[in-house]
Amino acid sequence: MSHAPPPPSPQLPPALRDRVLAAVQEEPAETQGSWLKRRTIILVLSSLGAVALFFAMGGLKVADRDFRYLSVLSLAWALVTVMCTYVVVRRGGSSVGVERNVVGLVFASPLALVLVVLFAGQLDPNPGLVPRKDLSCLILSMVFAGLPAVGTIMAHRGAVFIRRRWFAAAVASSAAVFGCFLMMLKCPCHEIGHLLIGHVLPVVIFAGIGWALGVAALSLGKKKSGSG
Amino acid sequence: MRFTTDYGARFWRWYLHAAAPTCHLESLDFQLLDFEPNGSLNRRLNMLGAVIEAFVSGLVAFAVGTDPTALADGEVDVPLVAEDEAMARYSRGEDKAMGELYDRLAPRLYQFLLRRLRHQAEAEDVLQQTFLQIHRARGTFVSGSRVAPWAFVICRRLLVDRVRSRGSRESKASQELDEKMVDPRGDVESMVYARELGEQAAKVLDALPAAQRHAFVMLRIDQLSVVEAADVLGISVSAVKLRAHRAYVALEEQLGASIT
Numbered sequence: 001m002s003h004a005p006p007p008p009s010p011q012l013p014p015a016l017r018d019r020v021l022a023a024v025q026e027e028p029a030e031t032q033g034s035w036l037k038r039r040t041i042i043l044v045l046s047s048l049g050a051v052a053l054f055f056a057m058g059g060l061k062v063a064d065r066d067f068r069y070l071s072v073l074s075l076a077w078a079l080v081t082v083m084c085t086y087v088v089v090r091r092g093g094s095s096v097g098v099e100r101n102v103v104g105l106v107f108a109s110p111l112a113l114v115l116v117v118l119f120a121g122q123l124d125p126n127p128g129l130v131p132r133k134d135l136s137c138l139i140l141s142m143v144f145a146g147l148p149a150v151g152t153i154m155a156h157r158g159a160v161f162i163r164r165r166w167f168a169a170a171v172a173s174s175a176a177v178f179g180c181f182l183m184m185l186k187c188p189c190h191e192i193g194h195l196l197i198g199h200v201l202p203v204v205i206f207a208g209i210g211w212a213l214g215v216a217a218l219s220l221g222k223k224k225s226g227s228g
Numbered sequence: 229m230r231f232t233t234d235y236g237a238r239f240w241r242w243y244l245h246a247a248a249p250t251c252h253l254e255s256l257d258f259q260l261l262d263f264e265p266n267g268s269l270n271r272r273l274n275m276l277g278a279v280i281e282a283f284v285s286g287l288v289a290f291a292v293g294t295d296p297t298a299l300a301d302g303e304v305d306v307p308l309v310a311e312d313e314a315m316a317r318y319s320r321g322e323d324k325a326m327g328e329l330y331d332r333l334a335p336r337l338y339q340f341l342l343r344r345l346r347h348q349a350e351a352e353d354v355l356q357q358t359f360l361q362i363h364r365a366r367g368t369f370v371s372g373s374r375v376a377p378w379a380f381v382i383c384r385r386l387l388v389d390r391v392r393s394r395g396s397r398e399s400k401a402s403q404e405l406d407e408k409m410v411d412p413r414g415d416v417e418s419m420v421y422a423r424e425l426g427e428q429a430a431k432v433l434d435a436l437p438a439a440q441r442h443a444f445v446m447l448r449i450d451q452l453s454v455v456e457a458a459d460v461l462g463i464s465v466s467a468v469k470l471r472a473h474r475a476y477v478a479l480e481e482q483l484g485a486s487i488t
Contacts (some may be wrong), residue, residue, distance in 0.1 A: 012338050013352065019329055020356050024363045026328055031321035035367025095370045095378040099462050158367035160361075160381055162462040 001053045014018075037085035039155040043089070046151030047178065050144045054182045058139070063188030066125050073120035077181045088167075089154065096162040102162070102170035106207045109173045113180070113200045121192045137187050137198030144201025145179025145206055153210075153217045161218065169207045176206035259371070315375035319366040330359060337383050340450045344387055354390050358383045377459030380452065383461065416455040436475050443468050444475035 036158030047109070062070065137167050152171045161167045180199045187198065210217075311332040318325035337358055341351035363380045369378065433441050447468070448458040457472075458465045 012334055016352050016356065018335070020330060020334075020359045021327060023356060023360055025323070027360065027363065029363050030367035031363075032319040032367050032369060032371065033321065048282060093370060093373060094459065095373045095375070096370070096381050096459055096462075120283070158365055160365055160378055162381055162459065223283075 015189075023162075034217040036059075041209075042155040043148070045147045049147045049178065050182060053147075053148040054144060054186065058186060060124075060185045064126065065133070065190055066123070069120060069124045070124055073116065074181075074185065076116040076120060077113070077184060079183050080109065080116060081174070081177050083134050084109050084177050085122060088171050088174050096160060097167050099163050099166065105170040106166065106173050106211075107179050110200055110203045110207075113177065113203060114196065116194045117192055121190075121195075124190055126190070128149065128192070135198070137183050137189075137194070138202055140203040141180045141183040141199060142178065142187070142205065144182045145202060148178055149175035149206060149210070157218055159218065164218045165211050165214035168217055169210035172201050172206040172210025178197045199215040234424050237274075250360045251277060270409045287395070292337075309438055312373070315362075315369055315378075316371045319369040319371065320480050329362075329375070334359070336376070336451065340380065340383060341387060343445075343449060345390065350390060354383070354386050357386050361386065374456065374459070376452065377456045380450075380460040427478060429483060433475070436478055437438065440475040440478070443471035444479075448476075474487070 007050070079201075084105055087101050092101045149172045152175060153168060156167070180202055184195070184199050189195075189198075232472070254379050268302065272426040275319060288460070311329060314325045318329055334355060338355050341354050342348065343417060344355065345351050358379065362379060365382070436444070443457060446452045446460065447454065452460065454465050458468045461468065463471075
């Protein structure tokens with residue numbers, strides 16, 4: 001695109017206005033109210049789906065975990081989950097999204113979880129009592145996170161964002177934080193190394209997937225313009 | 229600081245009176261609507277979100293010890309204008325607001341397109357697509373936010389698609405538009421001078437880094453505000469100012485006093 005000198009430009013043709021308004025009237029479009037309702041329903045159902053899966057796979061396992069340790073870990077993790085969801089859902093009060101919010105979320109959410117794990121680990125009277133070396137937690141965390149991530153992305157398809165990749169990465173991160181939260185309630189292992197690999201690493205992996213697929217996932221695809 | 233919903237502003241004013249009486253109310257940008265206790269589920273959800281937002285802002289301000297209503301360094305608050313309110317009404321389902329929105333946005337978008345495409349019919353086509361896209365995405369518009377950056381982002385994406393697809397037709401179209409755009413009112417000498425100067429400026433602009441060029445063109449030629457340009461380009465207000473300034477300095481150096 002070259003930036004040529006701006007000569008006196010032609011005025012907008014009056015017929016174009018009628019053409020645009022006619023084209024717009026022909027095509028039904030969702031209003032804000034119905035879109036918000038649809039998004040809320042999708043978010044709630046996808047989260048409930050993940051919770052149902054969680055209970056279908058055995059639900060909460062307290063095992064030998066100290067009650068105070070488990071409570072602090074759960075509350076702190078839930079707080080991170082709520083904050084991430086809030087940032088994604090509110091979009092910073094801007095229709096195009098706020099870049100620093102979504103980029104901040106992508107980097108801050110795994111760091112926040114690391115801090116939560118390390119902080120709660122100080123309260124654990126029996127650290128490393130149930131050692132685990134397999135990757136089942138990592139995989140299951142991603143399974144739990146999959147439904148909310150896909151649901152939220154689908155709900156935002158067609159929205160206009162200034163940074164689609166980062167928004168998708170933020171959505172995937174927040175869904176992964178939620179999935180890891182569920183897995184943390186299920187997994188009796190409280191070894192810090194395992195928590196970081198099995199319960200925090202999925203957030204980074206999901207952010208990467210969201211970033212890689214973001215543009216394609218949030219685009220609606222080509223539609224006929226209806227132009228004459 | 230701008231609140232995304234009217235209830236947020238209402239709650240925030242209450243919060244300031246109740247919890248932080250020393251803050252300055254004048255710096256708030258109020259867009260209050262009448263409170264509707266029996267409003268729809270969405271409005272109530274919206275209100276709940278706004279209350280949480282205001283509360284979190286208040287808590288953060290209390291923890292950090294700053295005035296949350298103060299603007300960030302280099303940030304300029306732009307009050308909502310008629311086009312934003314028209315878009316808000318349109319997104320809520322008031323179809324008649326599209327006409328008003330078109331009247332306010334279309335001339336700016338059209339000039340934006342025309343300067344880049346340099347082809348009248350193509351500019352009209354992309355403009356129509358832009359409004360169709362605005363229509364399709366109206367549900368996702370956030371009430372209380374500015375519509376211009378949103379519309380320019382849509383327009384810019386469609387423009388990029390168009391430029392990619394049209395390929396080699398560009399030079400022919402450019403020549404065609406130049407012929408159409410000769411102002412019959414001006415005298416020949418000044419027209420020739422303006423054209424030469426314009427061509428020189430265009431060369432200098434094209435030689436600039438893309439980031440500086442975009443910022444300069446959006447501010448000086450497309451007449452976007454600094455905040456709007458920052459939203460469209462996805463960078464901070466300070467970065468827009470800096471880039472535009474660098475472009476201006478480069479232009480001034482190359483063209484001398486003639487551009488002023």
